[in-house]
Amino acid sequence: MPLLSVIVPVHKVQAYVHECLDSVLTQSFTDFELIAVDDHSPDGCGAILDAYAEADPRVSVIHLAQNGGMGPARNAGTRRARGDYVLYLDSDDTLTPGALRAVADRLAATGDPDVLVFDFARTYWDGTTVRDTRADLLDQAIGQESAPAVATLAERPGLLRLMAVAWNKAYRRDFLQREGLSFPPGCYEDTPWTFPALLTARGIATLDRVCVHYRQRRTGSILSTTGRGHFDVFAQYDRLFAFLDRRPELERWRPELYRRMADHFAVIHSSGGRLPRSARAEFLRRGRQHCRRYRPASSEAFLRQPLRLRLRRLLVRLGSHRTFRLLSHASRLRTAVRTRLRGLRALARKAVLRAHYALQRRRPLDPGLAVFGAYWNRGYACNPAAIEATVRELAPHLRTAWICMPEHAHTLPPGVLRLHPGSAAYWSALARARFLVSNVNLPHTYRKRPGQTHLQTHHGTPLKHMGLDLRPYPASAAGMDFGKLLERVDRWDFSLSANPHSSAVWERAYPAPYTTLEFGYPRNDVFHTATADDVTRIRAELGIPEGVTAVLYAPTHRDYHDGWHPPLDLARLATTLGPGFALLVRPHYFHDGQHSHGGQHSHDGQPQPLPESVLDVSAHPSVEELCLASDVLVTDFSSLMFDYANLDRPLVLHIPDREAYRAARGTYFDVTAAPPGLVAYGEDELTDILATGAHDAPHARELRAAFRARFCPYDDGRAAERVVRHVFLGEPLAALPPVLPPAERRPAPSPAACRRAATGPAGAHTRRPPEPEPPSAHPVPAS
Secondary structure (H helix, E strand, O other), X not given: OOOEEEEEEEOOOOOOHHXXXXXXXXXXXXXXXXXXXEOOOOOOHHHHHHHHHHHOOOXXXXXXXXXXXXXXHHHHHHHHOOOOEEEEOOOOOEEOOOHHHHHHHHHHHOOOOOEEEEEEEEEOOOOXXXXXXOOHHHHHHOOOOOXXXXXXXXXXHHHHHOOXXXXXXXXXXXXXXXXXXXXXXXXXXXXXXXXXXXXXOOOEEEEEEEEEEEEOOOOOOHHHOOOHHHHHHHHHHHHHHHHHHHOHHHHHHHHHHHHHHHHHHHHHHHOOOOOOHHHHHHHHHHHHHHHHHHOOOOOHHHHOOOHXXXXXXXXXXXXXXXXXXXXXXXXXXXXXXXXXXXXXXXXXHHHHHHHHHHHHHOOOOEEEEEEEEOOOOOOOOHHHHHHHHHHHHHOOOOEEEEEOOHHHHHHOOOOOEEEOOOXXXXXXXXXXXXXXXXXXXXXXXXXXXXXXXEEEOOOOOOOEOOHHHHOOOHHHHOOOOHHHHHHHHOOOOEEEEOOHHHHHHHXXXXXXXXXXXXXXXXXXXXXXXXXXXXXHHHHHHHOOOOOOEEEEEOOOOOOOOOOOOOOOOHHHHHHHHOOOEEEEEOOOHHHOOOOOEOOEOOOOOOOOOOOOOEEEOOOOOOHHHHHHHOOEEEEOOOOHHHHHHHHOOOEEEEOOOHHHHHHHHOEOOOOOOXXXXXXEOOHHHHHHHHHHOHHHOHHHHHHHHHHHHHHOOOOOOOHHXXXXXXXXXXXXXXXXXXXXXXXXXXXXXXXXXXXXXXXXXXXXXXXXXXXXXXXXXXXXXXX
């Protein structure tokens, strides 16, 4: 008996059904059955379903003798279902990768509720994906200290405000049988199904994760079809209130359902593409009859609603078609005027700043000003930060300024001027600065002047495709204008590289006449200069207990995931590893503010309490310090692996979704063929590697050494010095510090080495003396 039964009703969707079925059958979770119901489709859908059933035993097909609509087709699938839980998926929609695993894990974590509600995102023909605007209801519904993970609707009434559809939930099959729930015929069949399911469920859980991509078809859907079929909504609300009449214990919900009905009528009436113009007045008259028929005895609840909603519902109750139309036109006009005024104000401000920038460009360059930025106006970080610090040390005659938003101002060192993006001071600095340094591109409206030097530092060794190499991957390119990209690349004077692989990739992905500087990455200098005192101090500041093995978990961003959804059950991993381990969780910076819930995380993104050994380090300003504090790094396709290899500490790759990642983004090479350490393709395998110490076994060290030799040839602790002396001070390449050979490099001591040193002779924590100047036989590589 499978855990999940996925039911897909199919009718006239031969253009989409392959993608729908593939999204189910390629899930990493496999304990499911797929029941496809051919609703007497006149196209090739029936043959397509039979082919899938023949190829995969998990697929079964039901062929209906006549077309009955979505509701009866779902009922037929439900009768065939054998799973503990039933999910409904429309045949033009798709499941997101990992959705069924997330659903199964959430069901287990919440004690098998009657209903599990999850999130969805609308997907459009141009590739745009927009998450449901009411996703916050899923986040707020559980996980608070005072709220249970599983609740009744009385405890979480806000769930009634979610879109009333069947396919954003998983239903316990025993619950459906107990309550006798089934779908009616008609176009709006979800209405008398969704509300009774929520009203009668004894336990409702939520999953704050996008599990379904809801396709917004340009034609063919009920919402985009004009006709009298939309009058079916009245019969469906008749069924809903008849259900309520049969269940007097649910009478308290009549006012809320009445409000939902009035709002639904208003939406259909005001949506220009649904009702024929000649039928709109009749529709509102029918709506008035329903409002009179089902109006609750008390109107107290309506007085607490916003005035705009009360007015709209009043017009529906009165059937005032002309007034409704007049006010709708007035509302649209008011919105248009406000939008226009806001646009005019924005244009005026933009024009003033453009004139200011043009004026500043006429002034002489400021030879003493260097402007820095990183990660799209985030804080003081990465290669630009290491270079800026070295500029203040080796070129104190230069003034430095940093571009960042106010929320990151606390990361700036004393004496560094903050430039607010888009401000007059910001444009003055871009117009007059002699040096500009960033790990991303400057805005397209910036125009480089003769005499300005622009250094592009990048922010990692490329494993996933970048720049022009993204052209075959439109989903990852996210509408990138490659022509404008090349215009921005043409402004670079120098491109910083950490290894020959990066040099080759940058020159192909960003073709332009810049000079490549194979100096190593300045942000990695600290890995060769930090002392045992530094490592011990950072661990103490992070709250890592003495003697504990700290595992830094730092996965990268997924283009096919909306938000932060770690492919690990962090609570289970921490509990299994036991008190000898601490788990430092560092999501990708794209997910700022999407993952932190009191420092706790869960496998499915829910804000639930986790063991004390799981530390949220997402807000820590320096990923380099986190690396220094850790004993082992667990990552996936993140470029952090290339930097961490400098420390010569254990690395483990956890890549359960490797095929999906490669398909979505593409990689320059197969990292599993020559990995920096052991590779885990599942959570249990990762746990075994860490618990048994295999992550630091001889074979893992050999892999690490080969990886380090390939990707860390120039990182020796003096990369920032080479950059500053060559770019800012104009020293020739021959005069720069040569790259130390690997045998002479001294990476920062590991936490274990620090503990051994602490028990040794006095003075073990003092700073190492400077390394002697290496012989000239090892010159810096030519750019």
